[in-house]
Each structure stands twice: as structure tokens, then as C-alpha cells.
Amino acid sequence: MLVVYELLLLNAVEFKPFIYCLVGLLFALINLKRINRTHRYLFLLLSLVLFHQHYIYHSQDTIKGVVTTINPYSYTVKGLNESYLVKGEYEGQIHDYIEVTGEKTEVNKTYRQSMIRTQYQIDNPRVSTLKSMSFLKFKISNEVKDNDWAKLILLNEYHEDFPMLSSFSIQVSGVLLVIKCVFRRFLTEEQFKKIRCCVIVLGLFYFDFDFSLVRLMLLLFLNRENVIMILLAFFPKCSHSLSFLLPFGYFLYTNISRRTSNANRYIFNGLLMLHKVHKFSIFQPLTFRFHQFMAGVLFIAALLTVIFGQSFIVIEFIMNLYSKCMNATIIERLGIVGTPSVVGIGLLVMITIKGKDGYKKWVVLLMIFSGLFPLSTRVRYLDVGQGDATLIQFPLNAMTVLIDTGKPSKEGMLSRMLNQYGVSKLDYLIVTHDDLDHSGNVEYILERYPEATLIDKKPASVPLFRFLLNDKTYQGDNENSLICETEVQGLRFMFMGDATRDQELDIIKILPHHQIDVLKLGHHGSKTSTDPLFVKSIQPRYGMISSDPKTYGHPHASVQRTLYNANVRALETSKEGTISIILYPFLRYITTSSHGFDIIETVIR
Known part of the structure; x- marks a missing residue:
């Protein structure tokens, strides 16, 4: 197992080529006497393969x-x-x-x-x-082009609500499960193994060369330890994917030492799912076989439907029943969204190694509670490219507000970020104006959160928020953007939408001595907004800019100069990723998805 963990480290961590070779050589020298000659040569050989795949292969254009x-x-x-x-x-x-x-x-x-x-x-x-x-796929593609369910099943078009049905490995293993259930009385174990091999080979032919199918094929002939070494060597960074972590993660963790060998598989896989896809249903492990079986049944039924030229009525009927079953209220309520904290995971690992079983349960319950009901206020400027989307979550998730939704093309990205930040319900959706880079996903958000109240017209009203210029009407959509502010624990946040300099000057006429701590710049940092007089009047400490410079060149050089002259620290989502301001009564800080960190108290008065 020592060779496995060394390859795992080399696969997971992005070393520079020189450091990579140095680390590999260091491992070989350290284990000169710990492992036998065969394993030593195997490690060196697989390390060379991994180095080729990691650097030489990817250096080609x-x-x-x-x-x-x-x-x-x-x-x-x-x-x-x-x-x-x-x-x-x-x-x-x-x-x-x-x-x-x-x-x-x-x-x-x-x-x-x-x-x-x-x-x-x-x-x-x-x-x-x-x-x-291929002719087979061409025929299938033409037959199913007008049916969304059939495309999901046969062409593996990813669907967020049914990820298992579009998974290559789950479809193939589902077909094998159906065969085993139907022909259990007629097949010996040896015969089923041959059928399994044939089905996987046919799967490789149909689905092309896929990591998950290679994994299934290798497991037919090799033990788990050898399969892991081969996959780590030939598939760089596969150790980051769920296709590797779900089948092998628990095995690798429990073999670290005798103290980790008694870890609970259910808790481990739950934390893994929350960390990677930010969503986990308590029923998911219990119903996995059912999902697998349904994936196999639907694939076989859809393929036979195409081959014999029948309609997809039966497929649609089964899928509607399946979707209703999966969207049942009890399953939705027992689902958890969000990312577990590093502190919580570390505490759980420590208790797994040294603690008693009773302590583990309390730590898990504490992690779930702190994930569902955080004590902090979180203001997140989501990275949706050239567009706007700001998520505000108040303590204990008492109220959650989303300001703007980004472009329609960012729907998948927005959805995954809402899962990542634990948004299970939305109270208010504020749409500043109708431009697609602000309102592109309104329908999707209202469909996902039907309880949300849409605020998109003047006069607007939301608890804990104050809307400025609420009784004034201007010409043009940008000029009529909803402008709002909120105050949390003594810090004031202002959100400008795409308002222009005219609206900014009107604000300082009405509120001449109004100060703001964090300003969301108008119009993504365009030169049509962020007037120097406005910035000088409100005296912000942070200026948040949500844009993609490759699209329109935002933020404009004149805006950057205005912020610099006013001593405003500019943070751009294009550079920092999603920017999160976390406010506790005793601590206030900023984190970014590019691993930036700053304690606000040293900057904001």
C-alpha cells in the first residue's frame, strides 16, 4: 500500500517537473529498504508513466x-x-x-x-x-434528437437532477445487474463473469474509451490495489474525480492505519459527496442499487426502442414515474446541500482515530447543524463571468436573498454554486433590471425555489434592505436599475446594478454624507458608472467588480484609476473567483475561491 499512497500524492498534487522528479526520487530512497525490489521498480516505472502523462503529454498543443x-x-x-x-x-x-x-x-x-x-x-x-x-451512434442520434429523455439515456447528455442515468459506469453496471437478476437461476458465477467482460467491452466500443469503464474492466482481472496504481499512473488528476474517489476513497482511507480502519463508510461517502458535488441525500446510499437497476432497465428499453423503431411512450412513462419518486417531498427534505467545513472534517478525522463511537455521532450531528444553520452572515459575489449574481445569507439561514442571476449560459455554474453554499431555500430574488447578464436565469431560479418572492420593479421592498431612488423613473433599463443597500453588524453594503453616473450623483444629492463599506460597482466597472464624486462621497473601502475582461474590457482603466485615487481596494471576480465576506460577531473576514484571505477589521472601520 505504500507504493499506492506515494503514487496518489504524485497524482493529486501539481508539482513543477523538477520538484516532481525530486519527490519521486526521495520516495524511492526513503523506501529503499521498506519495500522489495519488485515494488521499487514498479513504483519507478509507474512514476515515469505518470510524469509522461502529467507533463509531456499536456505540454503538446x-x-x-x-x-x-x-x-x-x-x-x-x-x-x-x-x-x-x-x-x-x-x-x-x-x-x-x-x-x-x-x-x-x-x-x-x-x-x-x-x-x-x-x-x-x-x-x-x-x-x-x-x-x-459510428453508424450505430449516428442512427441512435437521429432517432432520439427530439426526445430529451432518450438523449439523456442513450447519448449521456448530463442532467443535474438525474446524474446517475447519464453515467457510463452506472449504466453498464446497471445492465449487468438487470442480467444477473433476470438470469440468476440459469448462470453460474463463471458464466456471469464472461458476460460481464463482454458487456464492458461492448460498453467501451459504444461509449468510447472511458475512465469508469476501464476501471470496471481492470477490476475483473486485478485486485483493488493494483487497479488503483494503474489508474493513478495512466490518468493524471483522476484522484480528484468522483469516479475514482467513490469506489476507492473509503478503501484508501481505512488502510492508512489500524485506527482509521473502523471509519463509517456511510459518513465518509456522505462527506465526500458534499465536498465534491455539494449535495447529498440521506436516502442516496440506500437507494443506489435502485438507481443502478433503473439506469440498466432504461438503457436496455431505450436501445430496443430505437432498434425496433418504436415510439418512446414507455420510456417517457417510466421516466415520469422515476422522476416523481426521486422528487418526493420526504427525499427532498432529507437532502443536504453545502460544503462541509475543513475544521469539521478535521475534527471528525481526529475523533475517528482517537475518539469513541458516541463522540463521532455528536460531531456528525454538529457538522450537519452548523452546515444547515450557520451563525454567520455571508455575502458572496458569485463568479458568473460577464454578469452579476450576489448571494446574501443571514445568520441561521433566517433569510436568503439572491441579487441577479447571471447569463443563461451560466445556469449550470450558478446551480452548482448555490448547492456549494448550502442554499436549500430562497426568500427573495432581486433582479436589478432586464439585461440578460443580470436576469438570464430568473425562470430557472423561480422553478427551483418556488417559494422565492421576485422583486424586479419599483417601488421595491425587502426586509432589512433599503432601496434608493425607489420613487424615481429614468429613461433606459440601466438607468432604472434597482439600487439597494443593507447593513449587517455595522457594515453597509450597496448594490448598484447597471446604474449610471446620473443615478450616482442623484444619490449623493439626496444622501450627501452617506458612507458605504462595500460597494458593488455599477455596470461591471464600465466607464459609464463609478463617478469620482460618488466614490469620494460614500468612501467605500472595498469595490467589488463582477466581469470578464475578455468580453468588454471591464473594469475600464478610468474606473480603476478612480478607485486607486480614492484608496478603494478593488476585488474582481475575474481574478479572485467568487468573493465571500463572512461576518461573525467576533470575527469578520474575506475569502475567495482562489484562496485569498483578509481580515476585514484591519481595513474597514
Whole structure:
């Protein structure tokens, strides 16, 4: 197991090439006498393979892979180890095997949390098609193009509410489960093993070369320890994905020492799901077999429907029953959203190693309670690219407010961030104005949180908020943006929408001595907003800017100069990612998703 943990470290941590070689050599020297010669050579060999996959393979500007999604201005290519976001239009079809040459850059780590497995971006691509979609997939694609459920099942189009149904490995293992249940009396264990091998090979042919299917194939012939070593060597950074962590995470944790061997699998997997996807249902482990079985049944039924040219009425009927069952009130209420705190996980690990079983239960209950009902106020400026979305959560989640929703293209990113920050209910949705970069996901938010009250017109009123210029009407959508402020624990926050300098000057006429601690800049830092007189009058300490400089060049140089001259510290979501201001009665600080940190009390009076 020592070789496994060393490879795990090399796989998970992004060392520079020189440091990587140094760490690998250091491991080899330390374990010169601890492990036998065979394992020593195996470690060195797999380390070289991992080094090649990690650095030499990714240093090339040409990649090969399968097209998995196509959008109007970009498409995603799934390679052997990573997925790539290629900027530009693609005229082919999903599942084409292509070669792309272009300017490859690593995607900002902020986006990694919200972009599924996409680690690199390719600009100015030159594309050549190596192999078009197979005849079988081409026929299936044409047959199911008008049916969303069939596309989810047969073309594996990701759906946030039904992730298991679009998972390659769960579909294949589900088919095997159906075969085992139906033919249990007629098959011996040896025969079933051969059938399992054939089904996985057919799955590799249909689904292309997929990590999860390779994992299933290797587990047929090798023990778990050897499978982990091979996967770590040939799939860099696979140790970050759920496809690796769910099957092997508990095994790796319990084999660290005898003290961790008694860890509870249910709690471990629950914390893992909350950390990676920010959502976990208490029923999920109990119903996993059911999900797996349903994935197999639906895949077989949908495939037979396409082959025999029948309608999808039966598939739609089964899916509607399945969705109603999964969306049952009791299941939703017993679901948990949010990310467990590092302190809580550390405390649980310590108690797992040294504590008694009774203490473990209390720590788990404390973690769940603190996750559901935090004592702090949290103001989060969400990173949604060129757009606005601000989430405000008051202590004990007594009230949750979302100001603007970003562009329609950021729906998936917004959804995952709401899960990440534990938003199970929304009280108010404030839409400052109708521009799509502010109101693009209103329908989705109201569908997800039907209890939310929509505030999008003057005069506006929300508890704990004050709306400025609430009785004035201007020409133009930007000028009529809802402008609001709130005060939390002595700190004042102002949100400008896309209001212009005219509105800013009107505010200081009405409130000449009004001071603000944190200002959300108007119009993403455009030169049409942030008048020097306005900034000088309200004297903010922080200026929050939500934009993507690649789109319109925001924030404008004149705005940056205005903030600098007024001694306002500018924080941009394009550089920092999501910016969170956390307010406790005894401590106030700022964190960012790019690991920035600052204690506010040293800056804000």
C-alpha cells in the first residue's frame, strides 16, 4: 500500500517537473529498504508513466478526443485524461473523434469547481476529424434528437437532477445487474463473469474509451490495489474525480492505519459527496442499487426502442414515474446541500482515530447543524463571468436573498454554486433590471425555489434592505436599475446594478454624507458608472467588480484609476473567483475561491 499512497500524492498534487522528479526520487530512497525490489521498480516505472502523462503529454498543443458537447461558440472534447473547452464553432456532430491544434491554456482554478472535468481551454483551434460518429451512434442520434429523455439515456447528455442515468459506469453496471437478476437461476458465477467482460467491452466500443469503464474492466482481472496504481499512473488528476474517489476513497482511507480502519463508510461517502458535488441525500446510499437497476432497465428499453423503431411512450412513462419518486417531498427534505467545513472534517478525522463511537455521532450531528444553520452572515459575489449574481445569507439561514442571476449560459455554474453554499431555500430574488447578464436565469431560479418572492420593479421592498431612488423613473433599463443597500453588524453594503453616473450623483444629492463599506460597482466597472464624486462621497473601502475582461474590457482603466485615487481596494471576480465576506460577531473576514484571505477589521472601520 505504500507504493499506492506515494503514487496518489504524485497524482493529486501539481508539482513543477523538477520538484516532481525530486519527490519521486526521495520516495524511492526513503523506501529503499521498506519495500522489495519488485515494488521499487514498479513504483519507478509507474512514476515515469505518470510524469509522461502529467507533463509531456499536456505540454503538446495537439490533443485528440471525442466531442461531448456542442454550444454556439464553443465545444467540449474529452481526451484520455482530461476534457478540453475549445473556443469556436464546430460543424460536426457529438461523438466525432477529432484532432485539435491550438493555443492551450489551463482553465482558471475558479472555474474547475463548476466545469465538469474541463481543465484546459484551447483558443484559435485548427480541427481535423479523424473518425466520424459510428453508424450505430449516428442512427441512435437521429432517432432520439427530439426526445430529451432518450438523449439523456442513450447519448449521456448530463442532467443535474438525474446524474446517475447519464453515467457510463452506472449504466453498464446497471445492465449487468438487470442480467444477473433476470438470469440468476440459469448462470453460474463463471458464466456471469464472461458476460460481464463482454458487456464492458461492448460498453467501451459504444461509449468510447472511458475512465469508469476501464476501471470496471481492470477490476475483473486485478485486485483493488493494483487497479488503483494503474489508474493513478495512466490518468493524471483522476484522484480528484468522483469516479475514482467513490469506489476507492473509503478503501484508501481505512488502510492508512489500524485506527482509521473502523471509519463509517456511510459518513465518509456522505462527506465526500458534499465536498465534491455539494449535495447529498440521506436516502442516496440506500437507494443506489435502485438507481443502478433503473439506469440498466432504461438503457436496455431505450436501445430496443430505437432498434425496433418504436415510439418512446414507455420510456417517457417510466421516466415520469422515476422522476416523481426521486422528487418526493420526504427525499427532498432529507437532502443536504453545502460544503462541509475543513475544521469539521478535521475534527471528525481526529475523533475517528482517537475518539469513541458516541463522540463521532455528536460531531456528525454538529457538522450537519452548523452546515444547515450557520451563525454567520455571508455575502458572496458569485463568479458568473460577464454578469452579476450576489448571494446574501443571514445568520441561521433566517433569510436568503439572491441579487441577479447571471447569463443563461451560466445556469449550470450558478446551480452548482448555490448547492456549494448550502442554499436549500430562497426568500427573495432581486433582479436589478432586464439585461440578460443580470436576469438570464430568473425562470430557472423561480422553478427551483418556488417559494422565492421576485422583486424586479419599483417601488421595491425587502426586509432589512433599503432601496434608493425607489420613487424615481429614468429613461433606459440601466438607468432604472434597482439600487439597494443593507447593513449587517455595522457594515453597509450597496448594490448598484447597471446604474449610471446620473443615478450616482442623484444619490449623493439626496444622501450627501452617506458612507458605504462595500460597494458593488455599477455596470461591471464600465466607464459609464463609478463617478469620482460618488466614490469620494460614500468612501467605500472595498469595490467589488463582477466581469470578464475578455468580453468588454471591464473594469475600464478610468474606473480603476478612480478607485486607486480614492484608496478603494478593488476585488474582481475575474481574478479572485467568487468573493465571500463572512461576518461573525467576533470575527469578520474575506475569502475567495482562489484562496485569498483578509481580515476585514484591519481595513474597514
